[in-house]
Amino acid sequence: MTQDTRTHTHTELVVDVGPVAHGGHCVARHEGRVVFVRHGIPGEKVRVRLTDDGPSAKFWRADVVEVLEPSPDRVPHFWDLADSGRSWSHRHPPVGGAELGHISLARQRSLKAEVLAEQLKRLAGVDLSPTRQITVEAVGTAAGGHTAESAAERTGPDTGDGDAAVAGLGWRTRAAFAVTPAGKLGMHAHRSDAILPVREMPLAVDAINALRLWDIDLQGIDRVEVAAPANGSRPLVLLVPAPGTRSKRLSSILAQLPDDVSVASLHPTTGEVLQLRGRTYVQESAAGHDYRVTGDGFWQIHRDGPDTLVGAVTGFLHDGGYLAPGSVVADLYAGAGLFTAPLADAVGVTGSVLSVEGAPGTSRDARKNLHDAAHVEIVQGRVERVLRQKPRNFDALILDPPRAGAGKAVVKQLIDAGPRAIAYVSCDPASFARDLGYFRQGGWGMAALRAFDLYPHTHHMETVALLTPQP
Known part of the structure; x- marks a missing residue:
């Protein structure tokens, strides 16, 4: 009532x-x-x-x-x-x-589990209750450091939440900001054109907040993106100028930023990344490998996200016997090669890896990151086109599509390719559930599922599923 x-x-x-x-x-x-x-x-x-x-x-x-x-x-x-x-x-x-910052972390995770279960049941026809309850796992430490969340959780009560005022903070290694009409750093309100000035970003790692971008006059800039790798390497500030902004204005902003920070600009129409100072990329690390990621190229934003997801994906494929020396595998929507590099390690020189990425700049990064792996083929293009051009018998595929998912046509193509297993990585439970429904229509099922709270205090989560043909 x-x-x-x-x-x-x-x-x-x-x-x-x-x-x-x-x-x-x-x-x-x-x-x-x-x-x-x-x-x-x-x-x-x-x-x-x-x-x-x-x-x-x-x-x-x-x-x-x-x-x-x-x-x-x-x-x-x-x-x-x-x-x-x-x-x-x-x-x-x-x-x-x-948007979930008013809820204890334990309850946030249980709510996310409810959302995932509901989407799977409604869109894929998969009911995991009561025998297979979903747990959204907290993500703790990364090699060489601790997140703000993990530090709080180690000293907190039995719920694992720690001090609600600090738990789940300091995990974002990437942040995007708008700029107010007065040239101040800002963020959008939800579903709104309103831009509110900000003077802190509590979810971001210390290296981002230490830049104090809110103290800088950003007139002439539409958007600011910042990347501060968890390994402590040089941060990058990427400026997206408003149309007509002159180079003199960019030079003025450059002078207000610390000397040890790389600065680049992103052309608003061509997407070209232009060097202003230092590098046009950041150097990331995960799973024993170093990765170059240019400009606004995709990388998992939680400081422990890359290692967490690599561990989940390779664990599923190893345990199922789909990933071993000599295996033939593919990394689809591969980005800069986060999964490609550990796949190359696992299959060895007797195996082969096909790595497919649609974005030209990110695909160039993958080529640089995997340049010494002769058994890895890097292809830039749409997944569906590349698979048509390069058919082969795959032991396993890794599928890490954008938020919208792979879609019915791509799912059918993947099933027709005949792999023994697919590791599906998703950042959206709705698109994942829709795609899983398409796989089920094609005779496939979900053999295993893990969910991770890689975005504390937001409604987002990451899932990794092992999909296999059903007898």
């Missing part, structure tokens, strides 16, 4: 928060209409501000502005700008990127 407490502008409601849904919100109802509520927890009674409504809309969207009956899993938000109640009390929406 909901109570209508809206003002004459019809912007506020009191609702009971229902189950979690994919996308960082929970489901509530008002007079039979679905309201997707952000910044709540299932079971709470809250006052919400409608952010997207209308009499003809199929559903409404809302932010929590006041908690009337809190969940025991509610904790103080670690970041004022992302705290919905505090932000709306100052008459502006919260920034995106930390």
Whole structure:
């Protein structure tokens, strides 16, 4: 039962928060209409501000502005700008990127597990309850260092959450920022053009915050992307100038940045990365290998993410007997070669690895990263085209598609290629579940599944699944 407490502008409601849904919100109802509520927890009674409504809309969207009956899993938000109640009390929406910061980490993970289970059941027809419960695993230490989360968890209570004010922070090695009209570093509010100035990024590693980009005059810049490798190598600041910005303006910004930081610009239309100072790339490390990643090229953003995912993927393939000296394997949507390099180690010179990446710049990075591995073939192009041109009998494939997933046509092509197993890496439970449904239609099934909390305080997670033909 909901109570209508809206003002004459019809912007506020009191609702009971229902189950979690994919996308960082929970489901509530008002007079039979679905309201997707952000910044709540299932079971709470809250006052919400409608952010997207209308009499003809199929559903409404809302932010929590006041908690009337809190969940025991509610904790103080670690970041004022992302705290919905505090932000709306100052008459502006919260920034995106930390939408679960009001929930204990243990409860965040259980909610993510619920979302994954629901997507698998609804979109793939896979019901894992009650015999195969999903656990979203916390990601702790990386070789040579500790995340803020792991340090807090080692000293925290038995829940593994540690101090709610600090746990789950300091994991982002990459961050993207907008710029306010006044030239200040900022971030967008959720589903909004509004840019709010920021003076900290608590989810980012210390090396990003130490740059103090919020103190710099960024007039003439549309966007700023920062990469600070977990191995401590030289950070890169990538500037995306607004159309018509002159080189003199870029030189002024360059002079405000520390000398030991690489700076480059990204051409807004061609995507070309132009050197301003130092390198146009960062040097990353994972699984015993070094990787060059240029400009805005893709790399897992959690400092422990690359090693975690490599371990999960190779573990599934090794344990199943699909990865051994002499195996024929492929790394699809391979990026700079995160999985390609350990695959090359595992199959040895008697085996072969096909590495396929669509982005030209990232594919060039892969060539440099794997230049001394003669048994690795690096191909730049669309996965479906490359597989048609280079058919072979694969022992195993690694599939790590973009957030939208592989899609029905690619899944059919992969099944037709006849591998013995596919390790599927996904950052989106909905697209993963849809693709899994296509695999199941083709006679394949999910032999194993792991999920990782690589994005604490956000609704995102990473999953790794082992897919095999069913008898």
